[in-house]
Amino acid sequence: xTYAIETSGLVKTFGQTRAVDSIDLRVRRGSVCGxxxxxxxxxxxxxxxxxxxxxxDAGSAHVLGLDVAREPAAVRAKVGLTGxxxxxxxxxxxxxxxxxxxxxxxxxxxxxxxxxGHLLEAFGLADAAKRQVRTYSGGMRRRLDIAASLxxxxxxxFLDEPTSSLDPRSRNQVWDIxxxxxxxxxxxxxxxxxxxxADRLAERLAVIDHGRLLAEGTSRELKESVGSNRLHVxxxxxxxxxxxxxxxxxxxxxxxxxGTDASLLSANxxxxxxxxxxxxxxxxxxxxxxxxxxxxxxxDEVFLALTGRPAEEPAKEAxx
Amino acid sequence: MxxxxxxxxxxxxxxxxxxxxxRPGLASALSASLTLxxxxxxxxxxxxxxxxxxxxxxxxxxxxxxxLFGGALAGxxxxxxxxxxxxxxxxxxxxxxxxxGVGLATDIHKGIFDRFRSLPIWQPAPxxxxxxxxxxxxxxxxxxxxxxGVALGFRPGGGIAGMLLAVALILVFAFSVSWIWxxxxxxxxxxxxxxxxSFLFLFPLTFLSNIFVDPATMPxxxxxxxxxxxxxxxVTAARGLMHGQDVIGNVAxxxxxxxxxxxxxxxxxxxxxxxxR
Numbered sequence: 001x002t003y004a005i006e007t008s009g010l011v012k013t014f015g016q017t018r019a020v021d022s023i024d025l026r027v028r029r030g031s032v033c034g035x036x037x038x039x040x041x042x043x044x045x046x047x048x049x050x051x052x053x054x055x056x057d058a059g060s061a062h063v064l065g066l067d068v069a070r071e072p073a074a075v076r077a078k079v080g081l082t083g084x085x086x087x088x089x090x091x092x093x094x095x096x097x098x099x100x101x102x103x104x105x106x107x108x109x110x111x112x113x114x115x116x117g118h119l120l121e122a123f124g125l126a127d128a129a130k131r132q133v134r135t136y137s138g139g140m141r142r143r144l145d146i147a148a149s150l151x152x153x154x155x156x157x158f159l160d161e162p163t164s165s166l167d168p169r170s171r172n173q174v175w176d177i178x179x180x181x182x183x184x185x186x187x188x189x190x191x192x193x194x195x196x197x198a199d200r201l202a203e204r205l206a207v208i209d210h211g212r213l214l215a216e217g218t219s220r221e222l223k224e225s226v227g228s229n230r231l232h233v234x235x236x237x238x239x240x241x242x243x244x245x246x247x248x249x250x251x252x253x254x255x256x257x258x259g260t261d262a263s264l265l266s267a268n269x270x271x272x273x274x275x276x277x278x279x280x281x282x283x284x285x286x287x288x289x290x291x292x293x294x295x296x297x298x299x300d301e302v303f304l305a306l307t308g309r310p311a312e313e314p315a316k317e318a319x320x
Numbered sequence: 321m322x323x324x325x326x327x328x329x330x331x332x333x334x335x336x337x338x339x340x341x342x343r344p345g346l347a348s349a350l351s352a353s354l355t356l357x358x359x360x361x362x363x364x365x366x367x368x369x370x371x372x373x374x375x376x377x378x379x380x381x382x383x384x385x386x387x388l389f390g391g392a393l394a395g396x397x398x399x400x401x402x403x404x405x406x407x408x409x410x411x412x413x414x415x416x417x418x419x420x421g422v423g424l425a426t427d428i429h430k431g432i433f434d435r436f437r438s439l440p441i442w443q444p445a446p447x448x449x450x451x452x453x454x455x456x457x458x459x460x461x462x463x464x465x466x467x468x469g470v471a472l473g474f475r476p477g478g479g480i481a482g483m484l485l486a487v488a489l490i491l492v493f494a495f496s497v498s499w500i501w502x503x504x505x506x507x508x509x510x511x512x513x514x515x516x517x518s519f520l521f522l523f524p525l526t527f528l529s530n531i532f533v534d535p536a537t538m539p540x541x542x543x544x545x546x547x548x549x550x551x552x553x554x555v556t557a558a559r560g561l562m563h564g565q566d567v568i569g570n571v572a573x574x575x576x577x578x579x580x581x582x583x584x585x586x587x588x589x590x591x592x593x594x595x596x597r
Binding site: 148 | 347351352359362363366430431432436437439440
């Protein structure tokens with residue numbers, strides 16, 4: 001079986017920087033793959049190589065079995081790209097932007113207008129169709145940008161940070177759109193800084209940093225590599241930290257990370273049931289807890305586990 | 321799936337668009353370029369300001385120079401405008417050529433060029449489309465200045481034919497200058513810096529010429545500078561054509577100079593366009 005996307009030892013350098021450093025990536029046809037990493041990890045560069053905007057310096061990259069370096073025109077005919085910054089023309093209306101792309105893709109005026117109408121309706125932009133894009137909100141622009149990649153159905157769709165700087169409602173809308181696209185059989189490769197996003201949309205995740213692929217697998221596999229859950233406990237009195245660490249450590253069989261916040265204890269726990277017990281131990285010992293949480297590891301924590309150091313630019317998402 | 325983004329009806333619309341499996345035949349090079357020229361026209365429609373802020377300056381100069389200096393320089397405003405107007409058309413168009421570079425730099429800056437470059441189109445189409453659109457913009461600007469001039473008393477001896485030939489020659493020159501701005505637009509980091517660069521270049525180019533006065537009254541060293549300025553040759557040719565004089569030598573000079581500029585800068589612009597960024 002040929003993969004929708006397959007890279008082998010892919011390298012892209014800018015001067016001294018190896019933006020993409022021998023990445024081996026395989027994306028199954030029809031699946032959604034999430035490329036996860038902080039800013040500057042090499043996600044955008046990878047996508048730009050795969051969409052023929054950049055030439056690889058070493059290694060190979062194939063999209064739908066086509067070599068991106070040798071057959072760029074054939075690759076462009078089958079893929080769609082929505083970049084990180086809304087690449088729609090602000091001076092033009094929503095309709096004009098999509099008709100423009102339709103015409104460039106060889107549709108007749110009639111067909112281009114018809115598809116534009118359907119897409120604007122589907123993406124909740126019908127009311128704004130005749131307005132200049134500069135009047136659109138961030139979420140509307142992003143939806144229009146994605147619609148522009150779908151004027152002609154791509155076999156592989158590349159989405160570079162499709163929800164960055166969107167409010168939660170717009171983010172949900174974009175997620176729905178991505179699911180609908182995937183349901184039609186299009187392979188989707190998306191980049192994100194948010195584990196939650198990758199978790200919800202992608203079957204498989206690839207974590208990259210400094211141009212290197214650190215881990216690849218399902219989100220469950222990745223989380224297991226970090227410890228299934230993350231416990232945070234905040235103490236009323238930081239001076240009782242040593243006592244609390246000892247009590248919790250005994251009950252949970254785990255060690256605590258030393259952070260800058262003396263009143264906050266964080267640890268990975270594999271046994272959720274034991275957490276309730278452990279907290280009861282604290283209460284019995286008279287150690288007052290002001291807040292606690294138990295949740296999935298954040299991207300930060302995945303990074304900490306995979307690289308032994310925190311991500312340079314922490315994900316904006318708060319751990320709950 | 322939440323109904324927030326895609327309601328049932330909208331989903332149907334989405335699927336209708338999406339399930340069409342046939343991919344259209346690709347757009348031809350000409351069709352892609354024309355489509356991108358159409359985009360330039362839409363921009364003029366939506367942002368007419370970009371046309372007027374560059375024509376406002378020549379319009380102001382036309383009115384100001386005609387009435388303020390006309391009497392002193394040529395005996396009367398009516399006499400001066402016969403001399404001045406052809407040069408003002410040149411100045412207006414040469415100034416607008418900068419917008420080719422500004423538009424291109426803006427497209428690159430905002431990522432619109434990435435979208436075009438990721439489409440299966442003839443790759444130089446965005447460049448040629450931009451130039452085509454600009455030719456329309458130049459024609460409109462020329463029309464504005466000529467109409468204003470005629471309203472102020474400009475009576476060209478060469479008639480409509482002479483006028484059209486003169487404007488055509490100016491457009492050929494502007495076409496060649498556009499390629500210089502293409503190169504600038506693809507080299508600089510931000511659209512604003514194209515503007516800044518342009519004024520350093522365009523003010524001397526248009527003022528150190530025979531647009532406003534006959535160089536005969538200038539000191540000798542300045543006369544040689546003005547004489548070497550391509551704009552001077554263009555103005556002499558345009559002025560002659562508009563007034564029905566024989567300026568075949570200057571016309572040939574301008575055509576040759578334009579050809580040289582295109583031969584140098586068009587390949588350079590296309591190479592820069594293909595460069596990675």
